[in-house]
Amino acid sequence: MAVDAAASVAGARTGADSPHCAAPGAIRLPAVHLILSDAGCEALIAEYGRVQTLEAARALLAELRGVLLAARRAESPVAPTAATDTNIPALLAMLSDRLRDSNRSPLRPVFNLTGTVLHTNLGRALLPDSAVQAVAEALRWPMNLEWDIDTGKRGDRDNLIEDLLLELTGAEAATIVNNNAAAVLLMLNTLAQGKEVIVSRGELVEIGGAFRIPDIMTRAGAVLREVGSTNRTHLKDYDEAAGPQTALMMKVHCSNYAITGFTKSVELPELSPLAQKHKIPLAVDLGSGTLVDLEQYGLPHETTVRETIAGGADLVTFSGDKLLGGPQCGIIVGRKDLIAQIKKNPLKRALRVGKLTLAALEPVLALYRAPDLLPERLTTLKLLTRPAAAMRAQAQAILPVMQAALGAGYEVRDEAMMSQIGSGALPVDQLHSHGLAIRAAEGSRISNVLGMLEQRLRSLPLPVIGRVAQDTLWLDLRCLDAHQQQRFTDQLSLLQTPA
Template identity: 60%
Template sequence: MMSPTPDLSPAHIPSLDRLLRSPDFEPLLSQFGHTRVSQSTRAHLQTLRQAVLNGTLSPQDLEPAQLAKTLQAQLTAESRLQLRPVFNLTGTVLHTNLGRALLPDEAIQAVVQAMRSPANLEFDLETGGRGDRDDLINPLLCELTGAEAATVVNNNAAAVLLMLSTLSPRRETVVSRGELVEIGGAFRIPDIMKRAGARLHEVGTTNRTHAADYENAINEHTAMLMKVHCSNYAVKGFTKSVSVEEVAQIAKKHGIPTSVDLGSGTLVDLSQWGLPPEPTVRETIEAGADIVTFSGDKLLGGPQAGLIVGRADLIAKIKKNPLKRALRVGKITLAALEPVLALYRSPERLPEHLTTLRLLTRPSTEMRAQALRLAPILQKWVGTLFTVEPTAMLSQIGSGALPEDVLPSFGLRFAYTGTGRPGRHLTQLEKRLRTLPQPVIGRIAQDAFWLDLRCLEEAFEADFSAQLTPEQA
């Protein structure tokens, strides 16, 4: 900007009509349309009038070319979508705040196709009559879990809510005190039960619950026995819990169902790929559970969804609940879920095709080589204020899955080289990365900034490096 010219007055500001007819504004009109450009230009001219009166403008600032440049930047920023892609380098693979599981290519292609054209969401192509949207995934879920029937809602909290609202209204559901978990965001099992109209009957203690506790709790008001898989915390030491099989046997003796909230849920034995074991849905059904609820966007590796599988008569009741319509999923979720489930028919191919499993099993050697490639690029980008060091670190699965288990990983550690406390400088570095065109999300810990490379697959490495230019520094 040139030095202010005191001789400028509001009369020197070009009119809206003149600017809209200027060749410099033609690209703006073509890109953003007449209405938006007119409104933004009119508002900008109002600010220019005050700036002229304050003597803070030069004649160059009032040229149509300069005004067009200013408005281009403003309109581009305003047009940027709020939901944006980011690089998740936090070390948490299933990061709730960053969208949890990434969909495999098969699911992405199916979603695009479903968005582009009508689909047989509730239309039976064989009979030409009305269909049931659950029928799109019911056969697959039953095949993979051993359940008699299945239904899907928009997340696992909704699945638990719907199940309790259907099977335990104004009656008691027996749950161990040690399993009254908080799912997240202060969303707790007791709160869900209250909203569902079910009455909580706690048994046992925080660390120890026995089979007799369930047996003694059953009375004429008992609707079901419920197990909640504690996937987001662990109690150690002097502990005792009752297995699904034992609880199911007690419930069966008294003619009431057993429900199990698996939370993260998985359809395969993860230990075959060196990951910590988790109870599978099939194992839980085989142990005697009548209803099992679990998430679609955690260990399953699919879209956000709550899956309910189990006895056909109980699923039928759940589907007749008026809440089911309020909680049901649309064609986009079903389009993504079906191909993800289909991948599980060939479990030997999962590490290659299921994005979540591929990230969880990514070799440390691969990440180490990537860190060595990226270190000099990032060192040049941050300058001398930090040293960038390739280093071993630990990832976690995330979203409450296997909270105590970590995965050997590799990434980059940024250490402050100046004097004084590093806190402010680390915060500034975190913000610089977070405000890149495609934000980079890392974490501050132990007086350093960390970028875990587990979720930066090599296919996206070039895009990551491309924005680390002097202009973005």
């Protein structure tokens, strides 16, 4: 980039058609104060500040100076002459690009066309408008985060959402932490430090980022007591393992895999009486966690938090940013005495959430009071229940624009495809979807044609994230909101493909 920039400045100053026509000695870069005092720099200073603009200008001139000196050494000596044109406008254009790039946030919006609705790497659940507005309000105003307005005394931030959670889950008490991994860690550290936790071998899961149940137990100070085998665990396995050192029996949702064939697991209604007999709390890590029966919306069944509490669980942990459709957080609900112990753990303060999370979570939970309206109001559920016909119509509208942008080197077709919920929710279930399937045109000689296109899509002003599989670039339109479609198609003209 610096070489091209230096050549551009050189060519402009000499009036030559090619920068190679200019002798390096004839190029003189202006002093930095001339750039900053130019009228064209006023807008940059107003936007980025004088200090940052000055530093960027100095860095740009130093870089160009190095390029020009290197060019002088490489060519035959030429007697230096004064440059007749310093071409400050060209330098200001380079400076503007540099300042814009250095100030662009690394956290950017993207088009999620992967087909995975709750994509961990893309931020999981999108918040509904009511939550977005609540967060904006919390950003602008002081909030009663830990202040009881009725009594005028210090309050508990969990109280802001506890009543809603108890109403929706049937639990006695609740507390909130940063994410579900934190919820499991806090629960184990509070109730099982130095003691045993019984878990079936078939439930020793590893989720994204190499987070493993055995590892989190070690960090929490608990001792893992494995029972049963990978594919079959019986009630007697739990019964025989229970003893004086047992602090918890724990079931873990197999959120990102399924064991099929000759299998056996012990379900809550069977395990709960055994835990009560031994006077051992029974905890369930639901992972994703949902507050409503998804079958009523035409989706596969996923055990709800209320069903888990009703089934005999003393504690349940689950995520806020997966099927629940809210912000990242971990929620613990269950027996009042156990929640009280958890909240007294010093780690609770280290893992607690701030006002923005609570501001987003409360309106999302409130939506569940009207389950009949949930598919219209909860963004996650709206995307999961989106009709394939709507996606098909969208694909047919976008196809000619995409084909025109890509040219003859690619073949674009609208095709049926399969989406997935993602983030460990219902790992073996898929959703019928529709989108664009892009393949190399027959006879194309372009090397790595799909990889190059995938990179170009990611390089657009608003990056497009798809997936490459089976010699096809798949752009699943499930998560392309109809209001975003025009913005998506408008930038396709910026795609540059090889001839």
